[in-house]
Amino acid sequence: MKYDITLLLPALIPSWNFFDVIVPSPRIQFSLLNKENKVVKDWSEFRPRPTHVSVWKMLGRMFWNPDWNESLYLMSCAERLIDYPTQHSEDEIFRRIKADVVENKENNFPVDIAKVKFRLVFIRREGKQLKEEVRFESQVRSIINEYVDDD
Amino acid sequence: MTIELAIRLTEIIMGFAFAQQSLEHLRSSSDDRMIFIPRLLLSVLLVVGFYSVWVIGLLMILGLVMLNRYQGPYNGGADRMSLLILFCLCIASFSPDKNWQELTFGYLSVQLILSYFISGWVKLVNPQWRNGQALLDVFRFSAYPVSESLRGWVKYPRVLLFVSWAIISFELIFPLALLSSTSLMIALLIAACFHLSNAFIFGLNRFFWIWIAAYPSILWFQQRIFVTI
Numbered sequence: 467m468k469y470d471i472t473l474l475l476p477a478l479i480p481s482w483n484f485f486d487v488i489v490p491s492p493r494i495q496f497s498l499l500n501k502e503n504k505v506v507k508d509w510s511e512f513r514p515r516p517t518h519v520s521v522w523k524m525l526g527r528m529f530w531n532p533d534w535n536e537s538l539y540l541m542s543c544a545e546r547l548i549d550y551p552t553q554h555s556e557d558e559i560f561r562r563i564k565a566d567v568v569e570n571k572e573n574n575f576p577v578d579i580a581k582v583k584f585r586l587v588f589i590r591r592e593g594k595q596l597k598e599e600v601r602f603e604s605q606v607r608s609i610i611n612e613y614v615d616d617d
Numbered sequence: 618m619t620i621e622l623a624i625r626l627t628e629i630i631m632g633f634a635f636a637q638q639s640l641e642h643l644r645s646s647s648d649d650r651m652i653f654i655p656r657l658l659l660s661v662l663l664v665v666g667f668y669s670v671w672v673i674g675l676l677m678i679l680g681l682v683m684l685n686r687y688q689g690p691y692n693g694g695a696d697r698m699s700l701l702i703l704f705c706l707c708i709a710s711f712s713p714d715k716n717w718q719e720l721t722f723g724y725l726s727v728q729l730i731l732s733y734f735i736s737g738w739v740k741l742v743n744p745q746w747r748n749g750q751a752l753l754d755v756f757r758f759s760a761y762p763v764s765e766s767l768r769g770w771v772k773y774p775r776v777l778l779f780v781s782w783a784i785i786s787f788e789l790i791f792p793l794a795l796l797s798s799t800s801l802m803i804a805l806l807i808a809a810c811f812h813l814s815n816a817f818i819f820g821l822n823r824f825f826w827i828w829i830a831a832y833p834s835i836l837w838f839q840q841r842i843f844v845t846i
Contacts, residue, residue, distance in 0.1 A: 473684045477700035482732045484694060486739035488754040519764040524817040527763075532641035534763065534820040539691050541760050546689070554688045561646070589758045596758055 490590035490599070492544035496563050499581040499606060506579055512563055513537050536562065544586050547602055559584055560607055567609055581606045620718050623837035624709055625666070627830055628673070631702055632663035634826035635676065638692075638699075652682055670710045677707045695823035701728060702830055719841065726838035729831045730792050733808065737788025746785065749778030761819040787811070795839050805832055 498507035513533070527534065540562060543555040563582055586602040639657035642649050656679050662672045680700050683691065690696030705725040709718040740746040745754070756762055756770045756777070770777060787807060794804030809832075812825040 470681055470685060473689055474681065474700065477690070477697040478704055480694075480697050480701065480728065480732070482694075482728075482735040483739045484736045485751070485755065486736075486743060488745065488751050488759060491759045493760070515762070516764050518766045521817070524763070527820060528813075528816055528822045528825065529637060530641065531820055531822045532644060535641060535692055535823065538693070538760075538820070539687070542689070542691075542693060552688060558687075591754055591758060 490588040492541055492548075493587045493589065494540060494544060494559060494563075494584055495587055496582055496584040498567070498579040498609070499583070500578045501580040503581065503606065509585065512540075512584065513566070544602075547586060548588075556604060560604070564607075564609055579609055582609050583607070618833065618837045618840055620709075620715065620722060620837055620841075623722060623833040624706065624718070626833035627702065627706060628663050628666070628669055630830040630833070631699070631706070631827070632660045634823070634830050635699070636660035636664070637826060638823055649686070652679060652686060655679065673703065673706050673710050677703050692823050695821070695827050698732070698824075698827045698831065701725065702827070705834075722834045723838055723841075725831060726835040729828075729835050730795070732828075733788045733791040737785050737791070740781070740785045741789065746781055749774055749781045752777045752781045761821075763818065763820045767818060784811070795835075795843065797843075798836075798839060801836065801839050805835070 494512040495509040496512050497505055497509050500506050540559055543558045546552065547555045547559075560582070563584055567579065567582065583606045584604050585600050588599050588601050590597055590599070636657055639653040639660060642653035643657070645653070656676065659672050659676050659679070663669060663676070680703055683696075684700075690700075702725060705721045708721040712718055712721070740751070743751065745751040753771055753774055756768055762768055787804075791804055791808070794800045809825070809829060812821075812828050816822045816825045
């Protein structure tokens, strides 16, 4: 109950400080492994944004935008994993990666995949250069079962 | 605008916004569908005005369930505004006293004003926003642009500097729009266009619909305060 009130209060007394500071931005990358824990697909960005989105598609997304909204939620989970790590945030990211792999949304997956892991890469600007920093790497998990598979 | 009309319009627009959000979740896991199928049905009932008081109460309970399910908001500010409007509607609906209704809707409209003013203020005090660097960074490396081609805007720093100051200026002067109903209508139109562009460029469609849902409260508030004065 106390936890629920802690979650509710920022909505009832909001801070409204949108985009006050442009903080390092997370990207989720995942890697696929076989049963022997050998990497069969190296780090790849999870749900990379398309090169171009037409204005008509943007208009359509005013009414139907589930994938993008889910990606924004996963960005929140990624930020939470760094700021105040919980199993929930890690599970939420794993669940979506697993769903995409199982549903074969991503192309060209090797056939012998059995396990998955992900990492969080944060991009920030230093002077005029962009820097990338890996700030979290998950345990390996089975792609079939949800249980943690320590190696 | 009467308080009753403002409440009803808020219910209709929020019902539509919630229905849109809920539809997007129907492809999710079965656990999520247990939340969003009832939410969709309740949203439709809210739009048609069927037992609105109880529907709002149930939507508030579902809102708390969602907060728990996602350990916070699913869509940041859009979900927080959803809960704020829902909470204010809840108080207004269950309160038999018109003064309470006015107090709650007054609170909602003040929060709407602050949502623009404070957003402008925190940008104004940040030198990175004042020199255009912050907006350049949003396009250059943030997770928000919906396509890689949109990152090409970093080639136009002067345009982004102008846009930065246009956003800061508009957000800061927004409260002055309350001085007349005409200026308020114009300001809300500009604000809606701002949210629409954010929805197109950054995919923040939920912000657009839910912020619009709070507009009837400020239209009522402006008339209530300035006509009384």
